[in-house]
Amino acid sequence: MSDESRPTPAQTPVAAVIPAAGRGVRLGPGAPKALRALSGTPMLIHAVRALAASRHVSLVIVVAPPDGAAEVKSLLDAHALPGGTPSGSWGRTDFLVVPGGESRQESVRLGLDALPPQYGVVLVHDAARPLVPVDTVDAVVEAVRDGAPAVVPALPLADTVKEVEPAAAAGDPEPVVATPERSRLRAVQTPQGFDRATLVRAHETVTENVTDDASMVEQLGLTVVAVPGHEEAFKVTRPLDLVLAEAVLARRRLTDGF
Numbered sequence: 001m002s003d004e005s006r007p008t009p010a011q012t013p014v015a016a017v018i019p020a021a022g023r024g025v026r027l028g029p030g031a032p033k034a035l036r037a038l039s040g041t042p043m044l045i046h047a048v049r050a051l052a053a054s055r056h057v058s059l060v061i062v063v064a065p066p067d068g069a070a071e072v073k074s075l076l077d078a079h080a081l082p083g084g085t086p087s088g089s090w091g092r093t094d095f096l097v098v099p100g101g102e103s104r105q106e107s108v109r110l111g112l113d114a115l116p117p118q119y120g121v122v123l124v125h126d127a128a129r130p131l132v133p134v135d136t137v138d139a140v141v142e143a144v145r146d147g148a149p150a151v152v153p154a155l156p157l158a159d160t161v162k163e164v165e166p167a168a169a170a171g172d173p174e175p176v177v178a179t180p181e182r183s184r185l186r187a188v189q190t191p192q193g194f195d196r197a198t199l200v201r202a203h204e205t206v207t208e209n210v211t212d213d214a215s216m217v218e219q220l221g222l223t224v225v226a227v228p229g230h231e232e233a234f235k236v237t238r239p240l241d242l243v244l245a246e247a248v249l250a251r252r253r254l255t256d257g258f
């Protein structure tokens with residue numbers, strides 16, 4: 001597609017890539033993190049539902065553990081909307097499953113490789129953030145559609161953050177080297193939203209290891225903007241996060257009948 005005929009971000013449909021290929025070792029032994037159950041439903045299914053809840057998102061690409069794509073595909077089909085929809089679709093949201101890679105970055109790139117040409121806006125959302133509210137998803141999409149090449153949902157920090165010199169041996173005290181001004185720091189969540197061409201270029205250009213996609217766009221010299229995140233978009237990383245996630249779901253059942 002030539003640049004002239006390519007629809008603008010305001011016009012194109014939105015796809016989401018969900019990297020879900022991590023082992024989740026910090027959560028303890030067991031199934032890959034994305035397949036662990038929250039209130040009886042795999043974390044990944046909660047994450048796909050959270051994105052499919054946005055009226056903007058019409059395709060979700062799930063990046064599965066390298067040896068687990070068939071299992072993840074069956075799982076998605078099994079959780080189709082009540083009433084049943086064709087394989088590969090949850091009502092108005094289609095999904096694809098592709099095998100992931102060694103790093104999060106490689107998994108996202110493999111997801112982008114599977115993205116059909118008509119999608120001009122891409123969200124990247126961690127399967128490990130299963131409870132992100134739809135309003136947060138919509139706010140990210142709208143900021144990309146308004147012209148930002150990259151958008152992150154972000155929250156102010158409660159803790160003061162210190163930069164340290166890593167200790168010579170594990171467990172030794174670590175010398176503090178700096179204290180960044182807390183009011184200017186943000187904790188960044190997902191989904192992060194991108195103009196597709198920008199994200200693809202970032203993945204082609206940046207080769208060093210990064211922990212989020214937006215930092216790759218920063219390395220291209222482009223401006224990334226932050227919109228308000230949400231405390232329920234936290235990442236399930238450690239065992240205590242599972243307790244918190246169950247509590248959020250219990251509260252939603254009480255208040256929304258969810």
Ligand code: C5P
Pocket residue numbers: 018019020021022023033034063100101102103104105107108125126127128129235237
């Ligand atoms: O390890 P971390 O918590 O940063 O992982 C964030 C997300 O990236 C998780 O949803 C995880 O499943 C995914 N991931 C991946 N492929 C990897 C490593 C992590 O899709 N090789």
